[in-house]
Amino acid sequence: MAVILPAPAESRKEATRNGLFASRRLGRWGRWLLVLAMTVWFLAPLLPLALWFFAERWSFPGILPQEWGTGAVQEALAQGAVPAFGRSLGVALAVMAVATPMGLLAARAFAFHRPHGAGFLSALVFAPLALPPFAAAFGLNVLFLRLHLPPMFGIVLVLAVYALPYTTFTLRVAYGAYECGFEDEARMLGASRWRVLSRVHLPLLAPALMRAAFLAFLVGWSDYVVTLLVGGGTLVTVPLLVASAAAGTGNDAMLSVLSVTAVLPPLVLLLGAAIHTRRRLGVRS
Amino acid sequence: MGNRKATLLVLPATVISFFVVVGGLLAALMQSLGLLPFAGPPTLNSSAYLTVAPDLPSAVALSFGIAAASTLIAVIFGFVTAMLVMRGRFGGRLIAMVSTWSIPFPHLVGAASMGLLLGDAGFLARIFGTDSWPELVGGPAWIAVIAAYSWKESAFVALVVTGVLLTRATAYDETAALLGAGRLRRLRHVLVPLSLPALGVSATIVFVYVFGSYEVAWLLGRPYPEPLPVMALRLFSSASLSSRPEAAALAVVTTIVALGAAGLAALALRRVPLWQ
Amino acid sequence: MSATLVIEDLITTFPGTVRPALAGISLEVRAGSCTAVLGPSGSGKSTLLRSVAGLEVPDAGRVVLGGTDLAPIRPEQRGISLVSQRPLLFPHLNVLDNVAFAARVRGVPRREARRDAADFLDVVQLGDLGNRRATELSGGQQQRVALARALAARPGLLLLDEPFSALDPGLRTSMHDLLAEVRRQLSPTLLLVTHDRDEAVAVAERVALLGNGCLLQHAAVQEIYTRPVSLEVNRLMGGLNEVPGTVRGGRHESELGSLALPEDAAGASGPGTLIFRQESIMVSGVDGPGIPAIVSAVKPQGARRILTVQVGGQLLHAEAPWALPVAQGTPVRLQIPRSALWVLPEEPTATTTGSTPNATGDAIDQLVTDHV
Known part of the structure; x- marks a missing residue:
């Protein structure tokens, strides 16, 4: 689950009219060709998805759909897209609610204190990056069955552990740049410990907290293998619907509707965060 | 005192990590050794490993090949993307925007989209004509699988590298230029060495992830030979009870290779001239 | 290795701003001499240096070094070195390879480049620190290495952008002595930006005073103190009466x-x-x-x-x-x-x-x- 958020817009210093970057003849053409190639690379897979979404009939070898429409939406609804969406949302929000605060606490400990066995503890927190999720899920499947834990609980637990490296890392970096002087200053101005936490500490960390929460949400929202193995197929989320549609043939339109459904929520969050950041910066300057 | 507080702070995260990582691995290991059977008494044996042994070399080689190819492409494309973003101006902003698009895509959805693009009745086949369309999905070269992974992971690499470069690279770039280094020399002597740690870390994460990942290869790959995770999941969900230990054995092998690769990468990264 | 710098009617405007950062500056720095560019914050000192180096593209005017108009020449081919307030030593290279950088990117073999770099490290009196990582050095030592690295590029013109302002007063004085020693040995043409009048006097024989992007006066040190061309110059030079x-x-x-x-x-x-x-x-x-x-x-x-x-x-x-x-x-x-x-x-x-x-x-x- 290699995911990460773009650096906040404020850190992007634009190199305007820098003499080093002034284009010269060949260089300019080469750069534009590269820009074009990379744009095609990143956007190409989105194109058929968008076309299929609105295709009522698109038989081979037509380059564009023969009939446009939204019949595939009905099909997707009939497959149970709405309850699956709700279950996905539940899993993602639960993973976010578990992994963000735990990551915050761990990041604070690693940044400001030296817990006993810091090396081992951080290895444990970051181990999921190197541990194939299916391998952990195989063993836990047996454990959860023997312990009679409900599947939803197991899924959220495993996914939260897989989200922890991202939340901990994001917040650890934020604490690295965190200026303790602000807290001292607030204390000197007479703020109580809790006031400092709620009025100084958390607001200063808010951007990093949002990034961490988004990453945890994304881990929960995107998962397929853990939901399938730990849940034993009982908890049908959007990715499970996408998988069964993709494994079959002849329902590409419904597949694209389900795919768009699977992309939309994190995309909306991402755009919302970008707009929020820009607006905040706009107010400041 | 501070130490006890620190331990309390990391406790929640480490407890659940310990349960999932160590508990899950131990359970998988015991399962593979016949100590956690569905029915009957537990007996310690290595029959699961012996059964999967003949298929292991090709499965490991295939998983390794897919992961290596995907990582290589993702690193190259990601670095080029980062360089373009760093130059700024219109092209850089455009690339920064479009590369962000693949981030909210679950891997499974990325694979499905790649199938719609590259399949034998896919969008490209429709554009370029059908007769000579190569077998990209389910073909012998695993092209669609590698394309799906490197598509998503190149954006990841680009983000990690731009995150590191944006804050410091311009000043070093200017310094190098005033010491007489032209564009290519600056790339080779300054920008690549400065990005190397970020490239190494992100490449390791990508490699290990792709090596142990299931859904893309399952969806876009061919039935035989199978990569490790695909074989493991087929055995795991097959009807016969004896196949569970075999699936667990494959999981253990995958984990060992993945952890080994991560460990080697960590050792290699330690020798890269890092900064702070 | 030194050359005469002539700046004629240089105008530089930043995109999105109305007032030019440099509003027509003309200045001549003789080969081997040192001019200190003095002025309040925001007067255009650093912009002047970056425009000469080619890092900013001026709207109008000429920059001529050793008789050559620099306009069509890229920053890396101008034969100009810059030492700024931050040492900016490459973190992936050790001290010696930092100093050898310019030679290496010109294709000089590694062994030869390092031998040459060692000589320049000796000039800044750090000959025995060549194998250290740049990050292990103190701020003053890093700035000395940055100076050696810039000199090793054999620049026709050396630009110094507040190079000592991050150092404490004692270190600053010893850097002034070092700069004097470097001038005695290598006599480079120097253009030094500073906001410190005492530093300007200690290092340079001529002072160019900037205010609001304009050159107010360019004269010998004593002259600018005692024969200012305007009350503004007198006040900027600290005159009170x-x-x-x-x-x-x-x-x-x-x-x-x-x-x-x-x-x-x-x-x-x-x-x-x-x-x-x-x-x-x-x-x-x-x-x-x-x-x-x-x-x-x-x-x-x-x-x-x-x-x-x-x-x-x-x-x-x-x-x-x-x-x-x-x-x-x-x-x-x-x-x-x-x-x-x-x-x-x-x-x-x-x-x-x-x-x-x-x-x-x-x-x-x-x-x-x-x-x-």
Whole structure:
């Protein structure tokens, strides 16, 4: 689950009219060709998805759909897209609610204190990056069955552990740049410990907290293998619907509707965060 | 005192990590050794490993090949993307925007989209004509699988590298230029060495992830030979009870290779001239 | 390796701003000489350096180095090195390879480049630190390595952008000595940006004073202190005394009486403002010679004190040693050497005539706020 958020817009210093970057003849053409190639690379897979979404009939070898429409939406609804969406949302929000605060606490400990066995503890927190999720899920499947834990609980637990490296890392970096002087200053101005936490500490960390929460949400929202193995197929989320549609043939339109459904929520969050950041910066300057 | 507080702070995260990582691995290991059977008494044996042994070399080689190819492409494309973003101006902003698009895509959805693009009745086949369309999905070269992974992971690499470069690279770039280094020399002597740690870390994460990942290869790959995770999941969900230990054995092998690769990468990264 | 720099009518405007950062600067720096670019924050000092280096693209004007117009030449091919406030040593290279960087990117074999770099490390007296990582060095050592790295590129022109302002005063002094030693050994052409008047005097023989993107005066150090072309230059150089009056027959008449002007200051008759440095006034007790005055304020300034004295209705500022026993209300006598006098035809503005002792702190900062 290699995911990460773009650096906040404020850190992007634009190199305007820098003499080093002034284009010269060949260089300019080469750069534009590269820009074009990379744009095609990143956007190409989105194109058929968008076309299929609105295709009522698109038989081979037509380059564009023969009939446009939204019949595939009905099909997707009939497959149970709405309850699956709700279950996905539940899993993602639960993973976010578990992994963000735990990551915050761990990041604070690693940044400001030296817990006993810091090396081992951080290895444990970051181990999921190197541990194939299916391998952990195989063993836990047996454990959860023997312990009679409900599947939803197991899924959220495993996914939260897989989200922890991202939340901990994001917040650890934020604490690295965190200026303790602000807290001292607030204390000197007479703020109580809790006031400092709620009025100084958390607001200063808010951007990093949002990034961490988004990453945890994304881990929960995107998962397929853990939901399938730990849940034993009982908890049908959007990715499970996408998988069964993709494994079959002849329902590409419904597949694209389900795919768009699977992309939309994190995309909306991402755009919302970008707009929020820009607006905040706009107010400041 | 501070130490006890620190331990309390990391406790929640480490407890659940310990349960999932160590508990899950131990359970998988015991399962593979016949100590956690569905029915009957537990007996310690290595029959699961012996059964999967003949298929292991090709499965490991295939998983390794897919992961290596995907990582290589993702690193190259990601670095080029980062360089373009760093130059700024219109092209850089455009690339920064479009590369962000693949981030909210679950891997499974990325694979499905790649199938719609590259399949034998896919969008490209429709554009370029059908007769000579190569077998990209389910073909012998695993092209669609590698394309799906490197598509998503190149954006990841680009983000990690731009995150590191944006804050410091311009000043070093200017310094190098005033010491007489032209564009290519600056790339080779300054920008690549400065990005190397970020490239190494992100490449390791990508490699290990792709090596142990299931859904893309399952969806876009061919039935035989199978990569490790695909074989493991087929055995795991097959009807016969004896196949569970075999699936667990494959999981253990995958984990060992993945952890080994991560460990080697960590050792290699330690020798890269890092900064702070 | 040194070349003469000629800047002609250089104009640089940043995108999105109306006022140019550089509004037509012309300047000549002779081969092997050192000019300090002095001016308040935001006056365009760094922009001037970056425009000469080619890091900023000017709107108009020419930059000529050693007879070659630099406009079509890329920054990396101009033969100009830059040392800035941050040392910016490459973190992936050790100290020696940092200094050898310029030679390496020109294709010099590694062994030869390193031998050459070792010589330059010796010049900055760090010959034994070649194998250290750049990050292991102290701030002063890093800045020395940055200087050695810039010199090893054999630049026709070396640009220094506030290179010592992040160092503590002791280190700064030793860097000034080092720079003098480097000039003696290699005599590079130097253009140094600084906001510190004392540093400019310690390092350079000429000073170019910038204000609001314009060159106010470019002259030898002594000349810019004692023969400023305007009241603004006088104030930016820390001058505190401005006495309005009239020039008549080679003498200046004012509250101070009729003072004989030096020959180069005795211009056309008419209204003129008399200026002289607070350092050049000799203060003595009431039985000494000179103009009688009353001390109205005393402000310590390092090893000396700045006195505000009153002559009739005119406030003056004078430096005095601690040994002179004065306090508010003490009568004193002032002697002003004839050669220290200078007359400008401008009228002093209300804000600075009779300025209070507070204005002595940092005349430059004071003026920045006035301009904004």
